[in-house]
Amino acid sequence: MMLPTHALVGLAVATPVAVVxxxxxTPVLAGALLGGVFPDFDVVATHRRTLHYPTGYMLASIPAVALALVVGTPGIVAVASLLVAAAVHCRMDRYGGSHEFRPWERKSDRAVYDHVKGRWLRAKRWTRYDGAPEDLLVASVAGGVALLALSGSFRTITAITLGVAVVYTAFRRRLSDLAGMMVGRFRAATELLRIGCGRR
Structure with missing residues (x-):
């Protein structure tokens, strides 16, 4: 699923705690927002593997939530919220499409890597790919929960994130084509540079 969906679902999961x-x-919502997007920082490494731990985050969140219930300091609450949102993120990726560049082509069934099981989990494709209309539907429902219940800066963040989700969905396939074209040009320029340096 797309990054805005993960962010909005993280906020939606934390919203009941923030209201009660x-x-x-602030710590529960900030932790959930960061945890919702944190696993996708591995897009610069091995995406859906380097920072994706579908079992690990879940197991780590259990004692963290228990500690947050007992101690309840803002820092511990934020960490517990982060771990829960990160666990939800990794589980959600299993129900979406594969992690390939153009997931609608279905050339791979790899959804997310489970380090505990030592293997890639198969994509269930309940949402066909990140940025698909059904992905936007999930983002809209989660964002609606947060918009109705929250106020202040987190409500603003929710509204902006929903806007980004709409734009991303509208241009998802075109963005993939544009990125592919840019990668191709970069490779061609690199090859020309390599050839030019070799002639010196």
């Missing part, structure tokens, strides 16, 4: 315990709203 308003004193902890």
């Amino acid at each position: 315990v308003p004193d902890l709203a």
Whole structure:
């Protein structure tokens, strides 16, 4: 699923806690927002493997949530919220499309790597690919929950993230074509540079 969906689902999961315990709203929402997007920082490494731990985050979140319930300091609450949102992110990736560059072509069934099981989990394709209309539907429902219940800066963040989700969905396939063209030109320029340096 697309990054805005992960961010909005993270916020939606944390929203009930923020409403019931308003004193902890900022750490729980900030932790959930960061946890919702954190696994995708591995896009610069091995995407859906380097920072994706579908079992690991879940197991780590159990004692973290228990500690947050007992101690309840903002820092511990933020960490617990981050781990829960990261676990949800990795599980959600399993229900979307594969992690390939153009997932609608279905050349791969790899959804997310499970380090505990030591293998790639298969994509279930409940949402066909990141940025598909059904992905936007999930983002809209999650964003709607946050928009209705939250106020202030987190409501603004939710509205902006929803806007990004709409734009990304509208241009998802074109962006893939554009990125592919840019990668091709970069490779051609690199090859020309290599050939030119070799002649010296």
